[in-house]
Amino acid sequence: MSKAQNTRLHILNKSFDLIYVNGYQATSVDKIIETTQVTKGAFYYHFKDKEDMGLAMIDDVLLPRLNRILINPLSDEGHPLDRIYNSIKTNLLTGKDFDPRYGCPMNNLIQEMSPISSGFKTKLKKVINHWREALISVLDEAKNAGQLNSNIEPNDVANFIIVGYEGLRATGKLETNMNLYKSYIRQLKFYLDNLK
Amino acid sequence: MSKAQNTRLHILNKSFDLIYVNGYQATSVDKIIETTQVTKGAFYYHFKDKEDMGLAMIDDVLLPRLNRILINPLSDEGHPLDRIYNSIKTNLLTGKDFDPRYGCPMNNLIQEMSPISSGFKTKLKKVINHWREALISVLDEAKNAGQLNSNIEPNDVANFIIVGYEGLRATGKLETNMNLYKSYIRQLKFYLDNLK
DNA sequence: CCAAAAACATACTGATTAGTATGTTTTAAA
DNA sequence: TTTAAAACATACTAATCAGTATGTTTTTGG
Numbered sequence: 460m461s462k463a464q465n466t467r468l469h470i471l472n473k474s475f476d477l478i479y480v481n482g483y484q485a486t487s488v489d490k491i492i493e494t495t496q497v498t499k500g501a502f503y504y505h506f507k508d509k510e511d512m513g514l515a516m517i518d519d520v521l522l523p524r525l526n527r528i529l530i531n532p533l534s535d536e537g538h539p540l541d542r543i544y545n546s547i548k549t550n551l552l553t554g555k556d557f558d559p560r561y562g563c564p565m566n567n568l569i570q571e572m573s574p575i576s577s578g579f580k581t582k583l584k585k586v587i588n589h590w591r592e593a594l595i596s597v598l599d600e601a602k603n604a605g606q607l608n609s610n611i612e613p614n615d616v617a618n619f620i621i622v623g624y625e626g627l628r629a630t631g632k633l634e635t636n637m638n639l640y641k642s643y644i645r646q647l648k649f650y651l652d653n654l655k
Numbered sequence: 656m657s658k659a660q661n662t663r664l665h666i667l668n669k670s671f672d673l674i675y676v677n678g679y680q681a682t683s684v685d686k687i688i689e690t691t692q693v694t695k696g697a698f699y700y701h702f703k704d705k706e707d708m709g710l711a712m713i714d715d716v717l718l719p720r721l722n723r724i725l726i727n728p729l730s731d732e733g734h735p736l737d738r739i740y741n742s743i744k745t746n747l748l749t750g751k752d753f754d755p756r757y758g759c760p761m762n763n764l765i766q767e768m769s770p771i772s773s774g775f776k777t778k779l780k781k782v783i784n785h786w787r788e789a790l791i792s793v794l795d796e797a798k799n800a801g802q803l804n805s806n807i808e809p810n811d812v813a814n815f816i817i818v819g820y821e822g823l824r825a826t827g828k829l830e831t832n833m834n835l836y837k838s839y840i841r842q843l844k845f846y847l848d849n850l851k
Numbered sequence: 852c853c854a855a856a857a858a859c860a861t862a863c864t865g866a867t868t869a870g871t872a873t874g875t876t877t878t879a880a881a
Numbered sequence: 882t883t884t885a886a887a888a889c890a891t892a893c894t895a896a897t898c899a900g901t902a903t904g905t906t907t908t909t910g911g
Contacts, residue, residue, distance in 0.1 A: 560770055570763060574828060629765065642814045650849075662858080
């Protein structure tokens with residue numbers, strides 16, 4: 460990777476960390492350049508404005524991260540519904556990919572930015588749809604194999620899983636222990652078992 | 656109500672509307688006084704600082720609103736699980752209490768403020784616990800009447816309902832129609848029916 | 852009615868914000 | 882090695898921010 464590309468990615472990665480904890484609007488460009496030790500000239504050479512950086516961060520940091528921690532594990536072996544359950548359980552309980560106090564990076568951005576920026580809204584919709592489609596793909600596989608209640612729509616199940624997960628990560632910001640996470644995982648299992 | 660109390664409540668109500676759409680940090684005190692036609696002197700006479708106003712807004716606007724639209728309906732007649740289902744379905748589909756594009760006022764504040772303000776965090780935790788306890792109370796009633804699967808913990812169910820609802824309101828910010836809401840309602844019914 | 856406090860009004864401050872103007876240094880192709 | 886573009890650096894600006902200083906007006910109890 461060229462030195463310039465390295466600078467660019469360094470900005471994106473550090474911005475992701477700062478924004479994850481403090482939010483997008485509360486993370487100033489001055490704070491980013493202070494943290495990265497990159498000058499303002501370099502920042503605005505790589506990005507037209509702050510939003511341009513934020514959108515690039517979604518493409519180059521957030522999306523690869525989502526693939527790594529929630530989508531790739533869906534390709535493991537086993538019953539499709541178990542693979543979904545395990546992808547979420549592992550993600551929530553391993554806990555090395557995030558801090559529960561700061562919620563879900565994707566959901567944080569959806570909450571803060573989608574009502575006030577169509578650019579963010581459009582891109583974030585693509586990101587969450589990417590996850591939705593991955594889940595639907597697994598659920599379709601289950602349905603075709605007769606491993607999913609035939610009265611149930613895979614799309615509905617995917618939606619229900621997503622809203623439950625994101626709601627957990629959202630309300631989990633208020634908690635100081637893992638009880639809510641564990642409680643959710645029990646009911647997720649109950650829900651998924653009833654789909655078989 | 657005294658004229659002064661009226662001024663205070665006017666500030667809180669208009670602030671709630673502005674914050675609901677734009678977020679707390681993005682809503683400046685200048686914007687609030689411009690919208691309310693209240694002067695800065697009046698604002699800082701009633702509130703020590705912006706956070707003091709925000710916390711009062713939770714007590715005097717957000718909490719009464721939550722009681723009105725999600726908690727009071729739990730006291731209607733019928734099967735406890737149906738009362739829970741109806742309270743949420745009515746709230747989501749009547750849609751006169753909010754705009755889906757702007758999410759859930761309580762959840763918005765949790766997302767934005769709880770990681771950066773312990774004052775907000777503590778108060779918001781009380782608000783969401785108030786709803787949780789109302790749900791648990793209804794679920795306990797069901798369990799005592801043999802209307803709830805005896806292997807299921809009311810606390811787990813209450814949590815699962817809350818995270819699903821909040822996740823829906825959160826991810827629903829990205830949507831332009833009611834399909835996600837309807838999809839969620841179908842799965843909520845499926846989940847609740849399996850609890851009986 | 853009268854004083855004292857409550858309630859409100861105006862003008863300001865210093866800090867922070869995103870972004871720009873105008874440079875210098877580094878890289879890489881010819 | 883030269884040269885042009887890419888990459889970075891510094892100093893600034895105008896707008897906006899939360900909050901304050903210092904007033905004036907309104908309300909209220911005696």
